[in-house]
Amino acid sequence: MQISAPGRTKAGLRETFRVTLCREIVVRKSSELLGQFLQHIQGAQHVSEKTVEAYRRDLIQFFNYLEGDWSGRIPCQVVEDHFPETDISEVDELRIRGFLSYLHESGSSSQTVQRKMSAIRSMLRYLAAGGLIPSNPADRVRTMKMGRHLPRALSQEGAEQLIESPEENEFCQVRDRAILETLYSTGMRVTPLTRINVADYDSRVGSVRIVSKGSKEQILPLGQCALQALDEYRKVRSNLLKQLGKPEVDALFLNRVGERITQRNVQRLTRKWALKTGLGSVTPHTLRHSFATHLLENGADLRSIQELLGHSSLSTTQKYTHLSLKQIREVYQKSHPRAGRR
Numbered sequence: 001m002q003i004s005a006p007g008r009t010k011a012g013l014r015e016t017f018r019v020t021l022c023r024e025i026v027v028r029k030s031s032e033l034l035g036q037f038l039q040h041i042q043g044a045q046h047v048s049e050k051t052v053e054a055y056r057r058d059l060i061q062f063f064n065y066l067e068g069d070w071s072g073r074i075p076c077q078v079v080e081d082h083f084p085e086t087d088i089s090e091v092d093e094l095r096i097r098g099f100l101s102y103l104h105e106s107g108s109s110s111q112t113v114q115r116k117m118s119a120i121r122s123m124l125r126y127l128a129a130g131g132l133i134p135s136n137p138a139d140r141v142r143t144m145k146m147g148r149h150l151p152r153a154l155s156q157e158g159a160e161q162l163i164e165s166p167e168e169n170e171f172c173q174v175r176d177r178a179i180l181e182t183l184y185s186t187g188m189r190v191t192p193l194t195r196i197n198v199a200d201y202d203s204r205v206g207s208v209r210i211v212s213k214g215s216k217e218q219i220l221p222l223g224q225c226a227l228q229a230l231d232e233y234r235k236v237r238s239n240l241l242k243q244l245g246k247p248e249v250d251a252l253f254l255n256r257v258g259e260r261i262t263q264r265n266v267q268r269l270t271r272k273w274a275l276k277t278g279l280g281s282v283t284p285h286t287l288r289h290s291f292a293t294h295l296l297e298n299g300a301d302l303r304s305i306q307e308l309l310g311h312s313s314l315s316t317t318q319k320y321t322h323l324s325l326k327q328i329r330e331v332y333q334k335s336h337p338r339a340g341r342r
Contacts, residue, residue, distance in 0.1 A: 030063065030085050030086045030087075030088055031085060033088070033127065033132070034056070034059055034060075034123070037055075037059075037122075037123045037126050037127075038052050038055060038056055040126060041055065041122065047214070048191075048213065054115065054119070055119040055122070055123075058115065058116040058119040058120070059119050059120065059123055061116070062099055062116065062119075062120055063086040065098075065099050065102060066086050066091065066095060066099075067086060088124075088127060088132075088133060089132075089133055091124070091133075091137055092137045093137045093138070093140045093141045096117075096120060096137060096138055096141045097141055099116075099120075100113060100117065100141070103116065117138070117141070120138050121136065121138040121139070124136045124137065124138045125138070125139075152282075152286055152289065153286070153289045153290045153293040153294075154279065154282065154286060154287070154290045156294055156297075158279055158290075159184055159287070159290050159294070161277050161279065162180060162273055162274055162277055162279055162282065162287075163177065163180045163181055163184055163225075164177075165273045165276060165277045166180070166273060169236075171236045171237075171239075171240050171256070172256065172269075174229075174232055174233050174236045175233050175236070175237070175253065175254070175261075176269045176273065177229050177232075177233070178226075178229040178230050178232070178233035178253075179193065179253060179261075179266060179269065180270065180273070180287070181223075181225055181226040181229040181230070182208070182222070182226050182229075182230065183270075183284055183287040183288065183291075184226075184287045184290065184291055185222050185223040185225065185226035185291075186208065186210075186220040186221075186222065186226075186291070186308070187220075187287075187288045187291035187292055187308055187309055188210055188212065188220060188288070189212065189213065189284070189285070189288060190263050190266050190267065190284040190285070191213075191263060192210035192211060192212050193210075193253070193266060193284070194253065194260065194261055194262060194263055194265075194266060195210070195211065196208060196209075196210060196251075196252045196253065197250040197251060197252055198248075198250060198251075198252050199250070200252070201230065201252055203227060203230070203231060206221060206222050206224075206227055207219050207220060207221050207222060208220055208222055212310040213310065214312075216310055218310055220308065237252075237254060240254065240256075240258060241254075241258055244257065244258045246258045253266075266284055267283060267284060270282055270283060270284050270286075270287070271283070288309070291308075292305050292308075292309060295308075302314060
């Protein structure tokens with residue numbers, strides 16, 4: 001009986017042809033595959049444009065590394081006018097580990113390495129699901145665990161000092177006060193804040209509608225101080241549009257020329273008032289973390305805070321809502337039946 005050589009059976013030939021064809025597709029269209037992947041995560045997973053752009057840059061850097069196209073102060077940087085057409089079918093765990101080692105040696109932080117690894121893993125998973133590669137080699141690569149980064153939180157007195165620092169009745173000061181009140185009252189991120197329209201604000205109910213991360217719609221309650229600041233701002237907003245001779249616009253928060261305020265504007269005004277009040281470097285996200293921390297300190301439960309912050313995972317909320325050792329000690333002393341005995 002004649003024994004067929006390995007790979008010469010019909011099934012073997014079909015598999016060889018499938019792998020060869022798959023490899024040809026990947027080699028010739030890796031840039032197209034990247035575009036399809038980015039469209040997929042933006043459409044099916046509803047990720048933000050900033051996340052899509054970060055994935056694009058991280059993956060092109062990975063492809064540059066694979067092709068040896070290293071240039072600039074940090075090698076393998078993204079070259080806008082050049083896309084390295086890469087044979088993704090040859091990517092294995094060793095090459096991925098080599099890229100991670102290269103990043104660490106280049107001085108990249110653990111957070112940066114994790115983000116780039118997430119982009120690689122996601123794209124290779126997408127290709128494997130589509131049959132363009134047999135499996136996802138990134139699933140066999142372990143990354144170092146990151147230490148938890150605890151964002152800074154203001155004290156309750158510091159938060160009040162920051163919010164109350166704009167005292168004059170000029171347009172920008174009234175607007176800045178309303179923005180700071182809204183950020184601290186709701187804990188929303190800066191991007192949803194800049195996208196709020198007049199129609200999203202309901203002063204009668206005391207709430208505001210936002211579209212948060214992941215295209216998630218939320219109705220957030222507003223405190224009395226925030227409602228008062230917003231009502232005052234609405235008056236000066238109307239006056240500004242009249243002075244500029246502009247018709248009513250959708251955006252709630254405007255700049256000096258009657259256009260929708262930007263994230264950069266909000267970051268700058270937050271920093272400006274923080275520095276003026278001696279609070280140091282403060283960002284809009286500092287107010288988000290302060291919001292969550294102060295709720296927890298005053299008795300709110302984690303599940304409620306999770307809902308307000310719009311987190312899908314409770315573990316994410318726990319990262320934002322840490323208690324200081326002193327506070328934990330005080331709670332322990334008050335709560336444990338034998339804590340005060342000697």
